Amino acid sequence: MSARSEKTIVDIAAELQLSVSTVSRALNDHPNISLKTKERVRKMARKLGYRPNAMAAGLRNNKSRTIGLIVPRISMFFPAAITTVMQNKLQEYGYNLIICQSNDSLEQEIALVNTLYSARVDGLAVSATLYTTDFSHFDIFKQQNIPLVFFDRVPKDYNVKVIKGDDFRGGYLATEHLISKGCKDIVHISGPLTCNLYSERLAGYKDALQKHKLPYKKQRVFFHELTRDNALQTAARIFEKKPYPDGIFATNDTTAITLLEYCRNNGIQVPQQCRIIGYSNDPRTEIVTPSITSVDQHPVTMGERIVAALMELIQARHPSSYKHSQEIVPIELVERDSSAGGAKRKK
Structure with missing residues (x-):
């Protein structure tokens, strides 16, 4: 049996006898396309099983609308609570979250950094492993002006935004x-x-x-x-x-x-x-x-501050040009x- 072929906007356009550009605009809710045409296009897209290619769109506009997150273990209360807050807040800004765990392995952390860089994330938030003392594997994000924020487990001498508890x-x-x-x-x-x-x-x-x-x-x-x-x-x-x-x-x-x-x-x-x-x-x-x-440690406050810092850096023209800055979240x-x-x- 042959593999299922992926349907594209070209297939939708052929079925409806519309131009590819009209189909594209309809799927993106362009104001110049009538509601009737938008509904026809969406109905046919559902019928054909069309799936938008977010990666291809990201390559075109140089934005993936995704944020990478590396935590030591998602099973621990504190990083799990922060992850939940971050995902909810990022959705408000129209971003998705890719969640990764290092399992406190430096080798795994290095691999995840490279994977998320290849995935073209728009920013990266990291709580480092217990044993990370050399942070040079994160340099690629700074060199390419990709926002980088460390939280909770943070470097002592590395020019990045740091958000940590007291x-x-x-x-x-x-x-x-x-x-x-x-x-x-x-x-x-x-x-x-x-x-x-x-x-x-x-x-x-x-x-x-x-x-x-x-x-x-x-x-x-x-x-x-x-x-x-x-x-x-x-x-x-x-x-x-x-x-x-x-x-x-x-x-x-x-x-x-x-x-x-x-x-x-x-x-x-x-x-x-x-x-x-x-x-x-x-x-x-x-x-x-x-x-x-x-x-x-107030994980809700920390999660909100991490997202706010990432959004500020994404909006900045040169996010990696800032020097080491530290924000302390109060404890109780x-x-x-x-x-x-x-x-x-x-x-």
């Missing part, structure tokens, strides 16, 4: 909150320090300890990818022997939820014996028992039962 303040507020509840021995569970998120949250943790005259203990700080399996291994190390910590600041909610489960399964009462704080305000933190205190500590109770420490 991770230092988030780390500081989380730690200070535990201290205000009477905690004196606070564990910090961090991701790899090659990623800006975790280096800044660690700095906030250290600063809060120093301000409240508590020692920084290397044996109370753990670094690894923030997965459930890694969290269980770390929990076993934390509670291997006494004295147990009286507070834990985990830099993502998956880790905080896993620690809560570990404590429950091992007879460690939360918050009576150990208080726990997570990060991102994942909806799961509200429905577990006890509910988990977390840091809200959301207190719940996992850190409840306790008297404030004297300062």
Whole structure:
């Protein structure tokens, strides 16, 4: 059986005995074409199974009306929430979104950058992998004046638009909150320090300890990818022997939820014996028992700002001529039962 042949506007024109240009204008809702002719053309297009070739149209006008998005994992709450906001906002501007995930693989990220460049996206938004320290594979977008915005996981020294959360303040507020509840021995569970998120949250943790005259203990700080399996291994190390910590600041909610489960399964009462704080305000933190205190990163605000920045750069004549600029999205500590109770420490 022969492959199905793709119908074109030439086929529609032949069936209706119209010119190709008339069919093209009718399909594009040109004001000079009558409503009757437009309806005839659309009806025949449906009958023939005609599909517009958006790629070919993009080649003609040098606009694909698509934005590329690279996130580490679409399964994580924060990037998933941002993706939803971006897709909805971009549709308001008449743009579609191509969503890609790097799975925290630098090799995959490089491949996706090349794929999206070949797909002629009109702009690119990126949350980098945990291990991206050399961002030169993004240079092709800058060289070709294609708008490029980094968010959340961002480069430190690369001339692009950056939109990120206030991770230092988030780390500081989380730690200070535990201290205000009477905690004196606070564990910090961090991701790899090659990623800006975790280096800044660690700095906030250290600063809060120093301000409240508590020692920084290397044996109370753990670094690894923030997965459930890694969290269980770390929990076993934390509670291997006494004295147990009286507070834990985990830099993502998956880790905080896993620690809560570990404590429950091992007879460690939360918050009576150990208080726990997570990060991102994942909806799961509200429905577990006890509910988990977390840091809200406001993904709706960040998603809206990413789209606004892309639209501003698309409208600019030379979008890559700008220098490094950084926009900080405020964070907010959301207190719940996992850190409840306790008297404030004297300062």
